[in-house]
Amino acid sequence: MTQTYGPLLETLDLTYPQYLVMLVLWKTDDLSVKEIGQQLKLDSGTLSPLLKKMQAKGLLQKVRLDSDERSVAVGLTAQGQALKKQAEKVPLVMACNLNLKEKDFVELRDKVQALSAQLEKLNA
Amino acid sequence: MTQTYGPLLETLDLTYPQYLVMLVLWKTDDLSVKEIGQQLKLDSGTLSPLLKKMQAKGLLQKVRLDSDERSVAVGLTAQGQALKKQAEKVPLVMACNLNLKEKDFVELRDKVQALSAQLEKLNA
DNA sequence: CAAATATAGATTGTATACAACTTAATTTTA
DNA sequence: TAAAATTAAGTTGTATACAATCTATATTTG
The missing domain is CATH 1.10.287 (Helix Hairpins)
Structure with missing residues (x-):
């Protein structure tokens, strides 16, 4: 399945797991790492490095919540939102x-x- | 699925992919790396290190074929065969x-x- | 037959998964 | 309310996957 998605996602510079994260955020922006993990059934051990790479690509940003400083809100950048149309x-x-x-x-x-x-x- | 197999396979000291290799060899012993890969849809990049670990555990052995020295026959050791009953x-x-x-x-x-x-x- | 091509495995580099642990912050509870 | 228990992320270590490349061997071709 990943191979079949490959050529499609390559043009977006996304891996398949990265695409899944984008799908979640395109549907509902500003989710915590935990909430993303619940939807994709992935834990922080997988998501932390994944989100770090996506942040480095300029697709999203992370903000520590004031209401609960343990949580981090993940939000799309303009670039991340713009990619939705391409996808x-x-x-x-x-x-x-x-x-x-x-x-x-x-x-x-x-x-x-x-x-x-x-x-x-x-x-x- | 891997998690559910976990406790069962832990008693056999096998990971899930390792268990899949054993299933193939328990059914038909002495297969080449390529043949195992075809059955499990895995390439040598995955199988080579996997088989090396299983060899180190004493489950199998590898023999370069005389008929075609590019190929390697993977065969179960007595210990590998004995594990079948446990599994x-x-x-x-x-x-x-x-x-x-x-x-x-x-x-x-x-x-x-x-x-x-x-x-x-x-x-x- | 000799050069070109193809094939089998192994290796290297990148990208997940996930258990176990760590840290910082929040809740619970005695 | 202070100590204990929980929780959210991040980090570390291990184990796949797989593309790309490398090496040795075998097959095909001109």
């Missing part, structure tokens, strides 16, 4: 590539999510 | 953990394999 075609191209009928896609997604939920319950 | 319960415990009906399991597996085949075609 709009990605899901469509991938959907086309995968050659799945809407119905099959939804079924597969739901089955994987159910399995994921079961695994989370076991690992809790 | 027999793993699939059953996992099947139980996943809480999937036979029918749902087969459907999910087949859908994922179909998607994987489509991706391979695209990435070819």
